[in-house]
Amino acid sequence: MNNMSRIAVCDGNEAAAIGVKLSRPDVVAVYPITPQSSLVEYLSKFIAEGELDAELMNLEGEHSVLSALQGACLAGARTYTATCGPGLAFMFEPYIRTPGLRLPMVASLVNRDMLSPQCVWGGQQDVMTVRDAGWIHMFCESAQEVLDTVIMAYRIAEHPEVMLPVNINHDGNYLSYGVARVEIPEQPAVDAFLGPKNVNWHTALDPDRPMAVDPLTGGADAEGAAVFAAYRQSQCRGMQAALHVIADVHADWAEAFGRRYAPLVEEYRLDGADIAIVTIGSMSGAAKDAVDAARERGIAAGVIRIKTFRPFPLEAFVHAAAKVRALGVVDRSVSFGWNCGPVCQEVLGALYRTGRTIPVLSFIGGLAGADLTEEHFARVIDGTIRALEAGPSPMTPETVWLNARGEGAGR
Amino acid sequence: MSRPRPDMSAVPSDLSPVATELSKMLAGDWRAMRPVVARDRCVKCAVCWLYCPVQCVVEKAAWFDIDLAACKGCGICAQECPHRAISMVEEAAA
Numbered sequence: 416m417n418n419m420s421r422i423a424v425c426d427g428n429e430a431a432a433i434g435v436k437l438s439r440p441d442v443v444a445v446y447p448i449t450p451q452s453s454l455v456e457y458l459s460k461f462i463a464e465g466e467l468d469a470e471l472m473n474l475e476g477e478h479s480v481l482s483a484l485q486g487a488c489l490a491g492a493r494t495y496t497a498t499c500g501p502g503l504a505f506m507f508e509p510y511i512r513t514p515g516l517r518l519p520m521v522a523s524l525v526n527r528d529m530l531s532p533q534c535v536w537g538g539q540q541d542v543m544t545v546r547d548a549g550w551i552h553m554f555c556e557s558a559q560e561v562l563d564t565v566i567m568a569y570r571i572a573e574h575p576e577v578m579l580p581v582n583i584n585h586d587g588n589y590l591s592y593g594v595a596r597v598e599i600p601e602q603p604a605v606d607a608f609l610g611p612k613n614v615n616w617h618t619a620l621d622p623d624r625p626m627a628v629d630p631l632t633g634g635a636d637a638e639g640a641a642v643f644a645a646y647r648q649s650q651c652r653g654m655q656a657a658l659h660v661i662a663d664v665h666a667d668w669a670e671a672f673g674r675r676y677a678p679l680v681e682e683y684r685l686d687g688a689d690i691a692i693v694t695i696g697s698m699s700g701a702a703k704d705a706v707d708a709a710r711e712r713g714i715a716a717g718v719i720r721i722k723t724f725r726p727f728p729l730e731a732f733v734h735a736a737a738k739v740r741a742l743g744v745v746d747r748s749v750s751f752g753w754n755c756g757p758v759c760q761e762v763l764g765a766l767y768r769t770g771r772t773i774p775v776l777s778f779i780g781g782l783a784g785a786d787l788t789e790e791h792f793a794r795v796i797d798g799t800i801r802a803l804e805a806g807p808s809p810m811t812p813e814t815v816w817l818n819a820r821g822e823g824a825g826r
Numbered sequence: 827m828s829r830p831r832p833d834m835s836a837v838p839s840d841l842s843p844v845a846t847e848l849s850k851m852l853a854g855d856w857r858a859m860r861p862v863v864a865r866d867r868c869v870k871c872a873v874c875w876l877y878c879p880v881q882c883v884v885e886k887a888a889w890f891d892i893d894l895a896a897c898k899g900c901g902i903c904a905q906e907c908p909h910r911a912i913s914m915v916e917e918a919a920a
Contacts (some may be wrong), residue, residue: 517842578841618842624834627845650842 418600419566423600427590428822430558430597431497431523431583432457434565437469437605438521441492444480448502449535450587451525455497477502481522482780488518489620489628493569493612495520498586500527500534500541507545509813514549515649515802516629519572519614520580521565522550523572526696526747527587528783529532532660537587538694538785539747543757548778550648551581551657552725554696561585563674566600570664576656578617586697586747588784593697595713600672608671654726661723679728681720684710685738688717690799693744695721698780702745717798719756731764741774742766743799744819745792747781755814780817791817853880854900859914860902865889867911874912884913 425433430452435443443462445455452779460566461467470487477498484494496523503524513520528538542552551571555561561583568581585591615621618628631645658679665678683703685691694702699720709716718733719742721728746756753760753779763775778795781787798815834846868889876889877881882896883903889911892903904912 515843617837618844624844626834629843630845634845645840646843649838805837 418567418602418706420432423597423599423664424434424594425558425597426592426594427555427558427561427682428454428525428592430562430595431525431585432461433597435521435563436461438495438569438609439467439493439532439604439606440469440495440521442470442472442484442487443467444474444483444487445496445716446477446480446498446502447460448473448477448499448527450527450537450591451497451499451523452739452811454523454525454591455775458495458578466791472473474491475555478509481506483511484520485509485513486620487514488520489516489613489615489618490496491619493573493614495522496632497523499525503541503545504529504740510545511548512527512629515646517550517578517617517650517653519569519573521568522580522582523561523565524582524584525591526584528748532765534679534783537591537747538782538784539584540749540782542584543746543748543750546697546757548552549579549654550578550725551577551654551661551723552584553661553723554584554718554721555590556697556722557591559597559674560676560756561590562597563668563672563676566605566665567668569612569772570667571657571660572776573612574626574656574660574664575616577651577653577660579653580659580717589697598672598674602818603765604671604703606641608667610627640778657726658723658728659728665822674694677720677722679721680731680735681718681722682735683718683720683737683823685735687715688739688797689715690743690796690803691717691719691735691739692739693719693721693742693758693762695724695745696747698745698747701787701789701791701797705789705796708789708793709796714796714800716799723729724758724761727761727765729765729768732762735768736762736766736773737769737771741799741803743776743778743795743802745778745780745795747787749779759814772807774799774807774812775798775806776802776812777814779814782818785818787817838852852895854895857894857897857899858917859899859901860871860894860917861891861892861899861901861912861917864911864913867896867910869905869911873906873908877902877906 510685529540574579662678669675750757759777882893
C-alpha cells in the first residue's frame, strides 16, 4: 500500500458520493429519488462547498438528466448521475441510447423494487429490467466496495477497448443507508490511478470536427442494415473486452490501494463444497455467515457471488460452478417470463456451457425492502442439499419464495 | 483537460454511429410541387420572403423569385402572397 488513507464512518450513498468526488467528474446531473436522494445531496454539498469542481445540473426529470449528460460527454466531460426504480424507467430512452453511442458514463443504481404495487424500498427489479440495455453492471457488497468500484468504473468505462457506460449497483436501504467503516483514498493516488480522461475521441460535439451524431442507420437496403449490424457487433465486442479490463482494473486497484475484490465472480469457501449459494449484491454477507455456520455443522457449502453481471462472466462463473454439485440461486427480483429469479435463469444458461446437469434451485427473497437474514440462507442451504440428494431433475424445481406468506412461502 | 483527439481516421468505423459527410441531396431533388412567380403580379412586398420556412426566396431586380435547389415545395409562399402572384405547379408538369 503506497498511499495514506483517511478513515470515515458513512453509509453507502455517502461512500458513492465520496468515490465520485475523488473521480473528479466535470458534470453531475441529478434528479432525486428514494433511496438515492441522499447520494446526490452529498454531491450537491461537495460542489457547493468547493470540494468538487463540477457543474451541477438540477433537471426536471431523469430523461433530461441523462440527455444532458449525453451532451456533456460528447463535449468531453467526465459525467456522473444516480437513479433507481421509477427514475430509471423514466430515463429509459436516453439510457438505451448511451451504450450505442459508446459514451463512457458512470451512474449508480441504488436498487429499488419496481412498481406496482407502489414501493420505495430496496430490491433489484429495476436493474434486472434493464439488464440487456447494453450497460455494464457491477454489484457491490459493502460501502467500501461501493466507494472503490465507483472510481474503478471510470477506468473501465473509458478504456479504449470498452467505451461503454457502467452502472454500479448498490442495494437500496441495506447499502444506501447501512453505515460502515470505510477507508477514503487520497486524491493524488486516485488521480494517478485514473490518469487523464479522454471520453469523446470517437464522437464529439466539436465545431472544428463537425459530425452528425447518431444518423439514421438501417432500412430495407442491405447495406444500411449491415452497417447497423456492424455497430451491434462492435458493441458486443466492447462488452466482451470489458471482462478482461474489469479484471485488470481490479488487480491494479489492489496493488495501488491494498483492497482486493473478485472482479467478476467471488468464490467463498468452495473448496470441497457440495453445494453453493449464488448471490448478488449486499445479501452476500448474510449468505457467507450462513455458510460459515453450516460448515461448523459439517455441511460443505460455499458462496458464489456475482460482482459483474453484465457482461455475464461466463468463464469465471463456470470455473466456480465446476467445484460444486448443486446450486441455490437467490434473487432479489423476479423474472416474470420464467417464473424464477433472473440470476437463476442466467445460471441455467451458463451451466449448459459446462455440459453438466446439476440441480439448481431458484429462491426469490428480499423484495420490497425485506431483509435477507442468515436464517433465510440456512433454508437455502437445506433446500439445495435436499435437491442434491434428490438428484438432477429434467424439470426445474419449483421456485421458493423467501419472505412470502402463506402458500408458496417455501420450505 | 482532454488530451488532443486523434482524427477520425484513427477511430474504428464500427465504434459509434457518426456521419462526417453531409448528404448531397437537396430538397429540390424530391419536391412534388414547384412555386412559380407571376412577375407581372409581384409588387416586392416580401411577404413570401418573410414566411418561407427554409428562406429560399431570393430578391431579383423587379420581383421575388425562388431558389429551386433549396425549395421543398411546401406552398406557404403561395398561400400567404397577398397578390396571388405565386402558384404551385406539379413538378411532373413543370
